[in-house]
Amino acid sequence: MAPFAAVVVAAGKGLRAGGCVPKQFALWRGTPLVRHSVERLLDAGAAPLVVAIPDDWRAEAEAALAGLGPVVLVPGGATRQASVRAALEWLDRRGGIERVLIHDAARPDLPGEVIAALVAALDGAPGAIPVLPVVDSVVRGDGGLRQAAESRDGLYRVQTPQAFRFAPILAAHRGWRDAAEAGDDATVGDAAGLAIALVSGDERLRKVTFAEDFDSADRDSHDDRTTAMMTRTGAGFDVHRLVEGEDLWLCGVKIDHPRGLSGHSDADVAIHALVDALLGAIAAGDIGDHFPPSDPQWKGAASDRFLAHAAALVRARGFAVGNVDVTIICEAPKIGPHKAAMRERLAAILDIAVDQVSVKATTTERLGLTGRGEGIAAQAIATVFGA
Numbered sequence: 037m038a039p040f041a042a043v044v045v046a047a048g049k050g051l052r053a054g055g056c057v058p059k060q061f062a063l064w065r066g067t068p069l070v071r072h073s074v075e076r077l078l079d080a081g082a083a084p085l086v087v088a089i090p091d092d093w094r095a096e097a098e099a100a101l102a103g104l105g106p107v108v109l110v111p112g113g114a115t116r117q118a119s120v121r122a123a124l125e126w127l128d129r130r131g132g133i134e135r136v137l138i139h140d141a142a143r144p145d146l147p148g149e150v151i152a153a154l155v156a157a158l159d160g161a162p163g164a165i166p167v168l169p170v171v172d173s174v175v176r177g178d179g180g181l182r183q184a185a186e187s188r189d190g191l192y193r194v195q196t197p198q199a200f201r202f203a204p205i206l207a208a209h210r211g212w213r214d215a216a217e218a219g220d221d222a223t224v225g226d227a228a229g230l231a232i233a234l235v236s237g238d239e240r241l242r243k244v245t246f247a248e249d250f251d252s253a254d255r256d257s258h259d260d261r262t263t264a265m266m267t268r269t270g271a272g273f274d275v276h277r278l279v280e281g282e283d284l285w286l287c288g289v290k291i292d293h294p295r296g297l298s299g300h301s302d303a304d305v306a307i308h309a310l311v312d313a314l315l316g317a318i319a320a321g322d323i324g325d326h327f328p329p330s331d332p333q334w335k336g337a338a339s340d341r342f343l344a345h346a347a348a349l350v351r352a353r354g355f356a357v358g359n360v361d362v363t364i365i366c367e368a369p370k371i372g373p374h375k376a377a378m379r380e381r382l383a384a385i386l387d388i389a390v391d392q393v394s395v396k397a398t399t400t401e402r403l404g405l406t407g408r409g410e411g412i413a414a415q416a417i418a419t420v421f422g423a
C-alpha cells in the first residue's frame with residue numbers, strides 16, 4: 037500500500053450520546069471508542085497519525101490511546117471542520133505528506149479492506165470516499181406530510197475515512213469560504229473542484245451517535261462508573277523552599293513577609309496542593325502534567341491560572357466542586373490574619389461560595405523542614421460531585 041498519513045477527529049462534545057465524558061472516551065466494546073479506529077489505522081500503516089482532541093481532555097486522550105504506536109495529539113476546534121483543519125495544518129508543518137485519510141473517531145469499527153481500497157483509489161483520483169447504497173425508499177416530506185417520492189438511484193450514504201491527496205485537500209480547507217460548516221471533507225474537496233471517487237463502504241463503519249449506539253454491556257459498566265463517580269475526592273501535597281528576595285503568595289494572596297517561596301511559577305504552595313487535589317478527584321494527572329515546569333510560559337506565572345484551569349477541567353467532566361480544604365504548614369508567617377482573604381480569593385477563582393472553602397494552618401512544633409523555616413508545605417483535599 038502507498039504510504040499515507042491519517043487524521044482522526046475526536047474533538048467533539050458527544051452531546052447526543054449524553055454521558056459524563058465525550059463519547060470518544062467512553063467505553064465501546066470494553067475499550068475507549070477513539071482507540072478502536074486509531075489502532076486499525078496504525079495496523080494498516082498510517083504514519084504520521086494525528087488525533088484532534090478537545091484541549092482540556094488531553095489526559096483522557098493520552099490514557100485512551102496509551103500503549104499504541106506513535107500518535108500526535110493536537111487541539112481540535114469548535115467544529116468538526118476546524119478540527120480537521122488543525123490536524124491538516126500540523127501535517128503540513130511536518131511536511132512530506134502525499135496522501136491522508138480523514139476519519140471520525142465516532143466510527144470505531146474500521147475494516148482494513150476499506151482503508152486499502154481508499155488508499156488504492158487515490159492512484160486514480162485526488163479524493164475517495166466510502167459509500168453504501170440507499171436501500172430504503174426515499175421520499176420528500178414537509179410539515180410531517182409525505183410529499184413526492186424520490187428516486188434512490190445514484191444516491192449513497194457517505195462514511196469516513198475519506199481519502200485525499202494531501203496538497204489539494206489542504207488547499208480546499210484553507211480556501212473554504214462558505215460560512216456554513218461542510219458536512220464532510222468530500223464536500224470541502226468538491227467545492228474546490230476535486231474529483232471524488234466512490235469506493236465500497238461497510239455497514240460496520242456506522243457512526244456511534246446516541247447512547248443506545250453503545251452496547252448494553254458498555255452502557256451498564258458506564259452507568260456503574262457514573263454512579264460510582266457521583267462523589268469523588270482528591271488529595272494534594274506540595275512544598276516550596278523559602279528564600280530571600282521572593283514575594284510570598286499563599287492561596288492567591290500576597291503576604292508581607294521577609295522571605296518568599298521559590299519555584300518556577302509564583303510558587304503558591306497552597307494553590308499547587310489544591311490544584312493536585314482537584315486533578316486527583318477527576319483522575320486527570322497532576323499539576324506537572326498540565327503545566328510542565330520545563331515550559332518557559334509558566335515561569336513566574338500566577339498560580340490562580342492553574343487553579344482556574346483545574347476547576348474548568350472538573351466542570352468539563354460534568355462535575356461541580358463540592359468543598360475544598362487546604363492546610364498550610366509553617367512556623368511563619370502567621371496565617372490566621374489572612375484566612376478570610378484567602379478563602380475569598382480561592383472561592384472567587386473556583387467560582388464557588390466562600391463556605392465551600394476552608395483554609396487552615398498548623399506548625400510542626402519547630403520540627404522538620406517547615407519547623408526550621410526552610411520551606412512551607414501545604415496539603416489539600418477536594419470533593420467533586422457529579423453535576
Ligand code: CTP
Pocket residue numbers: 045046047048049050051052053058060088112113114115116117119120140141142143243244245
Ligand atoms: N468532532 C471534532 N471536533 C468538533 C466536533 C466534532 O473533532 N468540534 C468529531 C467528533 O469527535 C466525532 C466526529 O467529529 O468523532 C463526528 O462528529 P459527531 O458524531 O457529530 O460527534 P460530536 O460532535 O462529538 O457529537 P454531538 O454532535 O452529538 O455533540
Ligand code: MG
Pocket residue numbers: 048
Ligand atoms: Mg457533532
